Amino acid sequence: MSSHQQETKAIHVGQEPEQWSHREVVPPISLATTYKQPRPGEAISYEYGRSGNPTRCCLEKCLASLENAEHGFCFSSGLASITTLTYLLKSGDHIISGDDIYGGTNRLFQKCAARMGLTTTFVDARDVKNIAKALQPNTRLIWMETPTNPTMKLADIKAIADYVKTLDNVILAVDNTFMSPYFQKPLDLGADIVLHSISKYINGHSDVIMGVIMTRREDLAERIRFFQNALGAVPSPFDCFLVNRGVKTLAVRMECHQRNGLEIAKYLESHPKVAKVYHPGLPSHPQHELHKKQCSGSSGMISFEIKGGKKEASDFVANLEIFTLAESLGGIESLIEIPSLMTHTSVPLEQRKQLGISDSLVRVSVGIESIQDLIADMDQAFAKI
Structure with missing residues (x-):
């Protein structure tokens, strides 16, 4: 085939x-x-x-x-x-x-x-x-x-x-x-x-x-x-x-991950409490043209910097209701984590600093739930920091 x-x-x-x-x-x-x-x-x-x-x-x-x-x-x-x-x-x-x-x-x-x-x-x-x-x-x-x-x-x-x-x-x-x-x-x-x-x-x-x-x-x-x-x-x-x-169901899942991921990335990019968004599907990404050349789309992976530091990032992820605070990614459910405190703690501190993995960096795996519900969940969590 x-x-x-x-x-x-x-x-x-x-x-x-x-x-x-x-x-x-x-x-x-x-x-x-x-x-x-x-x-x-x-x-x-x-x-x-x-x-x-x-x-x-x-x-x-x-x-x-x-x-x-x-x-x-x-x-x-x-x-x-x-x-x-x-x-x-x-x-x-x-x-x-x-x-x-x-x-x-x-x-x-x-x-x-x-x-x-x-x-x-x-x-x-x-x-x-x-x-x-x-x-x-x-x-x-x-x-x-x-x-x-x-x-x-x-x-x-x-x-x-x-x-x-x-x-x-x-x-x-x-x-x-x-x-x-x-x-x-x-x-x-x-x-x-x-x-x-x-x-x-x-x-x-x-x-x-x-x-x-x-x-x-x-x-x-x-x-x-x-x-x-x-x-x-x-x-x-x-x-x-x-x-x-x-x-x-990979194809249908990935199409939904892509749609939801881009919507969340655009929402975060316009939010006053967000300093920076990392998503190759956004025109603001410095390698957006390379992304379009070697990829046919985007997954649901996003990273972003919350204004403030460790406390603001921790408070935000802890107050979410639909996004689950957990490691891993790529599942049908939306997950969120702070890499410096979770998935990347084994990376030496100095190396994390060089790479830009700060305590205010948040990584999101956007799932296939209702995009309206996901944005509303982020809205209420941002309101609490």
Whole structure:
């Protein structure tokens, strides 16, 4: 179904009823941990649940199709995906990462990958020249988030990919969680690997922890498949079933996230108690033109600065009634948080200051509720600070 639109792919790829004995329209949950072999060492399809599972296979095929990839590999979390990715490297290798990234990824690179002998240089990826300046003879991975978490900076994926193609033995991986495959396709822009925290937009219902790595490169796929099995950080069949169900509504959810997100961003931009709004879909965003070039739309992610400081920001989020004060993002419900006190506390204070992650910065994941109700909720919370 490579010629079909992603609304169709999300519903049908990997879900073919003909693959099941009873022609189930919905892929069943296969809970078996092991599979009978007709003769020793002659597995018919699967041999052990960690190495492969029918329910997981359905999902991996579906997700790969959404990113126009050839291969997809699901893991027990987004961070498990990144951890597995680091096993493509060896001790002594160097990583170049965007500076403004998810706090858990920052912690993984600085506190965990470092224990494996990997070093990381964090750069402002808005300019490919900064990546070139950070290049070392042992650089083997360039890691990008775009938009970034939480200040919504953009990296020019194509420009970076064109630069990486001039290098030997360097992999470009892009975390596409904030945009989802519906609005941005890094592989089409030249990336080698695209990664998602499935827990967010792809599943969309805040009830599954999972990650995925996708690629078109056979050489990388072979190695990732080996490490998926060898490291064993695989998701459960039931979680795969839930994501198979959740992803079917990705298109309609993302359209609503986009509409609501833009309305909230415009509302915040005009509010007297807001100092600044970060949303690439706004013409005021400094990289708005790049956004229009490499994305087909905007998700529901917004960050903004409340006038004042920690107290004003804390009072505002605590007084909301519809927006839930909680970490994570990409679900049907609207969530709100203060990154410096929640998702990015593991980022060193000095680094947070350099990145502009202040105590008055608020991050919003706009859900699919009534936009009138969401704005009214913000109105009453602003009135209390």
